[in-house]
Amino acid sequence: MAYFPPSGAAPxxxxxxxxxxxxxxxxxxxxxxxxxxxxxxxxxFLIGRVVPIDPVLAAVGDRAPAEVYEQMRIxxxxxxxxxxxxxxxxxxxxxxDFGRSVLTANPVLEDIRRVFxxxxxxxxxxxxxxxxxxxxxxxxxxxRHGRWPDHVIRVLGLVGYSVPVxxxxxxxxxxxxxxxxxxxxPGRLDIYYEGLVEPVTGLILVDSLVAGEPEVFWNALGHxxxxxxxxGYFSLAYISRMTRSLMLEQLSQEYIVTARAKGxxxxxxxxxxxxxxxxxxxxxxxxxxxxxLLEGSVLTEIVFAWPGLGYYITNSLLNADMNAVLGGTxxxxxxxxxxxxxxxxxxxxxxxxxx
Amino acid sequence: MVKRFLALAVVVALLAPxxxxxxxxxxxxxxxxxxxxxxxxxxxxAEIFEFSGAEYAAxxxxxxxxxxxxxxxxxxxxxxxxxxxSEDGRTFTFTIRRGMTFHSGNPVTAxxxxxxxxxxxxxxxxxxFILAQFGFTPENVAERIRAxxxxxxxxxxxEAYAPTFLLYCLSAGVGSVVDRRLVEAQExxxxxxxxxxxxxxxxxxPFKLSFWRPSEILSLERHDAYWRxxxxxxxxxxxxxAELATQRLLLEGGDIDIARNLSPDQIASLEGRAGLRIRRVxxxxxxxxxxxxxxxxxxxxxxxxxxxxxxDYQGIRDTILRGKVVVRQSFLPTGFLGAIEDRPYGLDVAxxxxxxxxxxxxxxxxxxxxTPNTSPILEVAQVIQATFAKAGIAxxxxxxxxxxxxxxxxxxxxxxxxxxxxxxxxxxHANAAAFASNPDNADDARIKSLAWRNSWEIPELTAMTQAAxxxxxxxxxxxxxQAIQRLHLADSPFVIMFQDIELVVERTNVHGLVLGPNxxxxxxxxxxxx
Numbered sequence: 001m002a003y004f005p006p007s008g009a010a011p012x013x014x015x016x017x018x019x020x021x022x023x024x025x026x027x028x029x030x031x032x033x034x035x036x037x038x039x040x041x042x043x044x045f046l047i048g049r050v051v052p053i054d055p056v057l058a059a060v061g062d063r064a065p066a067e068v069y070e071q072m073r074i075x076x077x078x079x080x081x082x083x084x085x086x087x088x089x090x091x092x093x094x095x096x097d098f099g100r101s102v103l104t105a106n107p108v109l110e111d112i113r114r115v116f117x118x119x120x121x122x123x124x125x126x127x128x129x130x131x132x133x134x135x136x137x138x139x140x141x142x143x144r145h146g147r148w149p150d151h152v153i154r155v156l157g158l159v160g161y162s163v164p165v166x167x168x169x170x171x172x173x174x175x176x177x178x179x180x181x182x183x184x185x186p187g188r189l190d191i192y193y194e195g196l197v198e199p200v201t202g203l204i205l206v207d208s209l210v211a212g213e214p215e216v217f218w219n220a221l222g223h224x225x226x227x228x229x230x231x232g233y234f235s236l237a238y239i240s241r242m243t244r245s246l247m248l249e250q251l252s253q254e255y256i257v258t259a260r261a262k263g264x265x266x267x268x269x270x271x272x273x274x275x276x277x278x279x280x281x282x283x284x285x286x287x288x289x290x291x292x293l294l295e296g297s298v299l300t301e302i303v304f305a306w307p308g309l310g311y312y313i314t315n316s317l318l319n320a321d322m323n324a325v326l327g328g329t330x331x332x333x334x335x336x337x338x339x340x341x342x343x344x345x346x347x348x349x350x351x352x353x354x355x
Numbered sequence: 356m357v358k359r360f361l362a363l364a365v366v367v368a369l370l371a372p373x374x375x376x377x378x379x380x381x382x383x384x385x386x387x388x389x390x391x392x393x394x395x396x397x398x399x400x401a402e403i404f405e406f407s408g409a410e411y412a413a414x415x416x417x418x419x420x421x422x423x424x425x426x427x428x429x430x431x432x433x434x435x436x437x438x439x440x441s442e443d444g445r446t447f448t449f450t451i452r453r454g455m456t457f458h459s460g461n462p463v464t465a466x467x468x469x470x471x472x473x474x475x476x477x478x479x480x481x482x483x484f485i486l487a488q489f490g491f492t493p494e495n496v497a498e499r500i501r502a503x504x505x506x507x508x509x510x511x512x513x514e515a516y517a518p519t520f521l522l523y524c525l526s527a528g529v530g531s532v533v534d535r536r537l538v539e540a541q542e543x544x545x546x547x548x549x550x551x552x553x554x555x556x557x558x559x560x561p562f563k564l565s566f567w568r569p570s571e572i573l574s575l576e577r578h579d580a581y582w583r584x585x586x587x588x589x590x591x592x593x594x595x596x597a598e599l600a601t602q603r604l605l606l607e608g609g610d611i612d613i614a615r616n617l618s619p620d621q622i623a624s625l626e627g628r629a630g631l632r633i634r635r636v637x638x639x640x641x642x643x644x645x646x647x648x649x650x651x652x653x654x655x656x657x658x659x660x661x662x663x664x665x666x667d668y669q670g671i672r673d674t675i676l677r678g679k680v681v682v683r684q685s686f687l688p689t690g691f692l693g694a695i696e697d698r699p700y701g702l703d704v705a706x707x708x709x710x711x712x713x714x715x716x717x718x719x720x721x722x723x724x725x726t727p728n729t730s731p732i733l734e735v736a737q738v739i740q741a742t743f744a745k746a747g748i749a750x751x752x753x754x755x756x757x758x759x760x761x762x763x764x765x766x767x768x769x770x771x772x773x774x775x776x777x778x779x780x781x782x783x784h785a786n787a788a789a790f791a792s793n794p795d796n797a798d799d800a801r802i803k804s805l806a807w808r809n810s811w812e813i814p815e816l817t818a819m820t821q822a823a824x825x826x827x828x829x830x831x832x833x834x835x836x837q838a839i840q841r842l843h844l845a846d847s848p849f850v851i852m853f854q855d856i857e858l859v860v861e862r863t864n865v866h867g868l869v870l871g872p873n874x875x876x877x878x879x880x881x882x883x884x885x
Contacts, residue, residue, distance in 0.1 A: 052755075054762040058396070061404045062761055063779065064481035066801050071479070103396050104569035105553040114568065170600055178604050185610050186601050191387050191592050194574065195566065302597045307571040311597070315393060315570060318756045 033337055037330065038090070044329045045086050048322040058319035059102040076102075089326070098330075099323035103316060108327035111312065116331060117202025118188060119301075119308035122231065123293035125224055129232030130239050131286055135275075137236070138243020142251060143270055153240060160237025166299035169230045173303070176226055184222035186305040193219050227304040231297055235289045242285045246278040253277075280351050287343040294335045380609050383884050384589040386865070389596040389605055390615035393570040399552040400531035401471075402480035406777075407573075409528050409874040414575065414591070416531035416558035417582075419449065419468060419508075420522050424871040427690045427781045430522050434468060434532045434559075435508065438522070444515035444827055447522075449508040455582045457534040458556065458563040465502035470535040472500045472510070474547050485524050485779055489513060516825055517832050519692070523782035528875055533557050561586045561880040570595050575879070587883045606631070606860060612884070613861040613868065618730060619679045622858050632863050635678060636870040639688040640777040640855035641786075642680065642735070644724075646848035648810040650770050652722065656846060657714035663700045663850050664707040665742050672853065675734045680853035685840040686790040688854050690872065692783050692829065693836030697844060704745045711746060719747025724771040725763050728754040736773050767798075767808055775855070776805065777873060783836045784824045790849060791839050792820040809848050816842060 019027070048055075060072045077085050092099060098108040141153040176182045184190060188204055197204065197211045205224070208216035250256065251274050259269045296310020309328060316324035381387045394405040400412045423429035432438075435449035455463035475483050476496040490513020491499055499511045512521060524530070534557040538548035541555075548557075556564035561583070562575035575591040594611070596602045599618050603625070606614040617625070625631055646653040646662065653659065668682045687694035711717060726736040736752050743750040750771075755763075764772045778785040793806035793813055800807055806816075816839060823835035843849070857870060864885040869878040 051759075052762060053758045054765070057758050057761060057765075060481045062765070063404065063484075065484045065487075066803065068479055068481055068483065103393075105397050106569070111569070166598075170598075173601065173604050178608055181608075185605055185608055186596065186598075187594060191385070191594070191610070192382065194572065194592065303601055305594065305596045305598070305601055307568065307595075311570065319758050 036337065037333055040329055040333045041090065041093070041326060042086065044326055045089065045322070046082075048317075048320060048325055049082060049085075051317070051320055053318070053320040055102070055320035055322060058321050093330075098327040101316065101324040101327075102321045103319055103324065108323050111324065112309070112327055112331055113202060114199075115296075115307055115309050115312045117199075118306060119294060119296045119310065121203045121205060122224065122227055122300075122306060122308065123290060125228035126231035126293055127235055127286065127290045129228060130235030130289060133232075134236035134239030135243050135282070138240040139247055139270060139275060141240065141244040142247030145248060145251075150244075153244070157237040157241045157244075160233045161241070164299070165230060165234050165297065166303050168233070169227065169300055169303040172226050172230055183226045184219060186223075186303070188220060188223055188306065189216070190219050190223075227300055227306060231293060231300055235293065238289055239282075239286060243278065243282060246282055247274055250274040250278050276350070280347060283343045283346045283350065287339040291336045291339045295332050380864075381612055384587065386588045386591045386613070386879060386882050386884070387611045388591070388593045388613045388615055389602040389611045390593050391597060392573055392593055392595045393597065395567070395569065395573070397553045398556065398564065398567060399478075399480075399549055400528050400533065400558075401475045401478050401549070402482070402553070403528050404481040406874045410877045411573065411575075412528045412531055413560075413875045413877060414562045414879050415556050415560045415564060416528075416533065417455070417463070417560050418526055418528070418530040419532065420526040420530060422523075422526055422781065424869065424876055427872060428692060430519065430526070433526070433530075434463060435525075440518045444518060445512050447510045447512075447518075449510070451506040451508060452582065453506060455559050456580045457537065457559045458578050459534055459537045460580075461534055461536050463532060463559050464505045465508040466505065467535045468508045468532045469500050469502040471531065471533045472529075473497060474533070475529045476500075478547060478549055482527070482529050482779070485527050485529050489516070489521060489524075514825065515827065517782075517823075517827050517829070519829070520782050520784055520824055523780045526875075527780040532559065534559070561878075562591060565590070581880075583880070586880045588879060591879050591882075606862070609862070612865045613859060615859055617858060617860055619675070619677045619858065622678060622860065625860060630863055632861050634859045634861065634870065636857045636859065637681070637689060637872060638777070638855040638857050639691075639781070639873050640775050641683060641686065641688060641851055642732075642775055642853040642855065643773075644739070644850035644852070645764070645769070645772045645774070645805065645809050646850070647767060647769050647771070647808075648812075648848055649767060650722065652714075652716060652720045653770065653848065655714045655716075657710040658716065659846065659848050661707040661710035661714070661746065662743070662748075664703040664710070665746055665748070666700070666739055666850060666852060667702040667742050668698075668852060669701065671735055671738055675731050675738065676853065679731070679856055679858060681856065682852070683854035684851050685844055686786050686849070686851055687783055687836065687840060688778065688786075688872070691778070691781060691786075693833035693840070694783070695837050695840050695844075697841065699844065702742060704742070707746045711748075717747075719749065721749040721751065722770045723751045723753050724773055725760040725769045726752050726754050726773050727757045727760050729757065732773060732775075739773070764808055765803070767810055772808075777855075781872065783832075784820070787820045787823065787836065787839060790847070791843050792817045805849070811848050 055076060055078065056069055056073050060068055073079055077088060100106065101108050101111050104111050137153050141150045144150050177185045193216050197207045197213055197216050200207050200210060204220040205217060208220060256269060256274060259273050296308045298310040298314045301308045301311040313325055313328035392407040395408045396405060397403055397408065398411060400416050403409055403412050418433045419435045421431045421433045423431060434452055436452040438447055438449045440447055451465045451468060457463060472486060473496045475486050476491045477493045501509055503509055537557045538552055541548040541551035543550055554567060561578055561581045563578050565574040565576040567573050572595065573593040577586050577589050579585045596605065599616055599621060602614040602616060603621055605611045622633055626633065646659060648654045672680055672682055682698055684698045684700055685695050711719065724736060726733055733754060740750045740752060760772065763769050776789065789805045791806065792804055793811055794802055794817055796807060796810060796812045806813060819835060819839050823832055823839065826832040826835055859870060861868065866883050867881040869881055871877060
């Protein structure tokens with residue numbers, strides 16, 4: 001999806017000459033964000049219109065008589081020329097109206113407010129697992145380069161990266177839920193806890209704590225463990241491989257030799273100097289992994305009956321429910337733009353040259 | 356390092372059971388089902404036209420008329436306790452059952468019933484034609500459907516039809532009675548409360564809606580004042596589980612009571628498993644191939660006939676669709692008035708080759724088939740591809756999402772389409788109008804039946820179908836449908852193959868789930884649990 005090259009890499013050209021530097025930067029940023037969104041919408045919109053699926057079908061079904069069909073086609077604005085449809089849509093979006101989803105009968109924003117937290121919760125836990133385990137694994141592999149820890153970690157990484165995630169999910173369910181009973185089953189909550197906690201943020205872990213329902217919290221966590229581990233394993237595999245290669249590159253640099261010659265402890269050399277430098281590009285890798293998790297992982301969501309963004313967008317696309325698809329795309333776009341801004345900021349923290 | 360990992364693994368193993376806390380069974384007064392419910396796009400009974408939606412409406416709303424599920428031909432009273440039909444066959448007078456109350460506590464009256472039917476016509480959503488075919492329009496409906504007193508409803512049709520035709524149409528979802536006072540209070544911009552009712556309930560049925568999260572969960576709550584007596588289940592929870600393997604795991608784990616969408620091969624492996632019960636219920640849905648008559652090869656009668664001999668009905672029934680279908684070759688499902696049991700076709704490659712040679716296509720021909728990319732339809736299509744090939748027909752499958760293939764079919768751009776069809780109401784006209792009637796074959800026709808979609812011009816059959824629906828004598832009417840089906844069977848561009856069986860697996864402590872011939876007759880009211 002949308003990917004911004006890190007702005008730390010090259011200084012941005014001024015947006016308007018004669019303005020103070022910071023204002024220029026801010027305006028330039030705003031303009032590029034706005035353009036990205038517009039482009040994103042335009043492309044998604046066009047894709048939606050060339051898919052050979054009749055959007056009216058989703059709204060009225062297969063057997064509606066001709067008049068009902070025509071009435072809905074007009075209500076959806078499909079009788080207008082393409083550019084008018086697009087302009088009308090963008091105009092509404094600017095007013096904050098994302099339209100209604102045909103499939104759910106709800107305003108798209110309301111739907112997204114419901115499905116996105118589920119994805120956010122899952123993605124965040126997964127990326128935490130991926131980073132907290134994947135980075136150390138990558139470092140260890142690089143340090144023990146060519147010896148058995150390296151081999152083990154590389155094989156683990158390869159498996160995680162190449163085994164289909166839905167298969168891993170199903171096997172995980174079979175083993176840990178059905179046979180061992182260690183984790184709770186598919187879905188976000190056991191059925192008896194449904195409706196106990198009023199959604200405030202939509203993140204059940206947070207909402208249950210706010211509402212003072214520790215039991216719900218533990219149940220939700222029990223449901224999260226497995227899908228988060230499966231997705232976490234997937235991102236772990238990627239992150240550890242990237243960490244390993246970045247670390248190998250750093251460890252072969254001359255400054256490492258210098259540091260060692262100065263008599264610094266090996267731990268300090270590896271974890272502070274080498275990893276410190278590898279961290280800069282690694283931030284981008286992690287941000288992108290997080291971004292793709294936040295798009296929603298359709299297959300994982302289907303296997304675990306997880307009502308997230310990926311399933312929502314995919315199902316909407318298969319029914320040509322374009323308001324929902326466009327709304328979801330905007331969210332995904334915003335996520336990527338936000339993450340890129342965040343990694344830009346982190347660059348400045350991590351890289352002394354960029355300060 | 357290794358030791359530390361091992362230690363960690365042990366700690367996780369010890370902690371994990373505490374986190375999971377999976378209970379082995381669902382509560383005794385709660386029914387939990389796994390089912391694909393992402394087809395639900397509305398909860399307003401004047402708009403519902405989807406399988407899962409129809410089942411919802413059946414459990415939340417009472418309809419004017421119902422019928423005996425074991426014998427569709429026996430009509431029974433619902434909200435309407437009894438009825439009379441005038442001499443000329445155009446005026447129906449219904450007596451509304453007394454003592455029924457809506458979930459809101461309002462009494463159910465003839466006024467609610469009249470308003471509900473008028474509402475269907477005025478809103479004019481997808482299923483409205485089921486009532487509109489009797490000549491009701493937004494302009495005349497207030498006059499033709501009216502409450503003459505609190506418990507008398509009068510319905511006047513434009514023409515005289517077979518009386519059961521109207522009664523069966525009122526047994527469909529559009530015959531649901533909604534709570535006028537409650538819904539009218541939610542009206543916005545003259546929408547008759549439609550915007551509100553799409554996501555709320557206002558019925559008198561055994562259950563009321565507690566919440567619906569699309570493609571996630573549908574939660575129903577007991578209606579204590581239900582007229583037939585309050586159901587045993589306090590709540591019914593239907594979880595959307597798209598992945599069938601997951602449905603199975605949940606069922607085996609005891610986290611759900613009933614799995615509704617397991618595949619034939621999953622069912623086969625669960626056969627005889629302790630604690631589980633498999634139920635097979637005949638449904639009205641029909642699997643068929645449609646041959647577009649715009650295609651020059653498919654429009655030859657010999658070719659149409661040859662293709663009917665090139666489907667391995669028994670083979671498919673015994674393998675891919677094991678336990679999921681029965682062979683059916685006429686367009687009316689078993690139990691419908693006038694349904695015939697003829698099954699003249701079987702796989703006969705040699706005879707099919709002869710027929711093709713008669714058509715001048717001894718070397719076969721190439722043709723495409725639009726196929727929904729879902730199991731088991733796709734596998735069925737592959738088997739058909741193989742048997743067609745034996746007679747030299749190169750069948751290319753074009754897989755697509757369900758909506759995608761349907762879009763093409765509706766636009767008459769297909770060669771062959773493989774799909775399913777379910778009757779909208781249990782009267783023979785529902786399927787006759789689809790399969791054996793095509794009043795206008797023009798591209799911009801107003802009525803686009805299945806016959807129209809395949810560009811099949813049939814003035815005689817259309818006239819026969821029109822005559823049959825107006826025949827007021829049941830025996831003569833049945834005879835007409837038998838004749839139509841036989842003509843259809845001999846020469847139509849429809850290769851009708853199977854009638855569907857719904858496969859349901861439930862835990863043995865669950866009893867009394869009623870599964871009727873269509874989704875509008877699946878009821879949770881009588882469910883009990885040990």
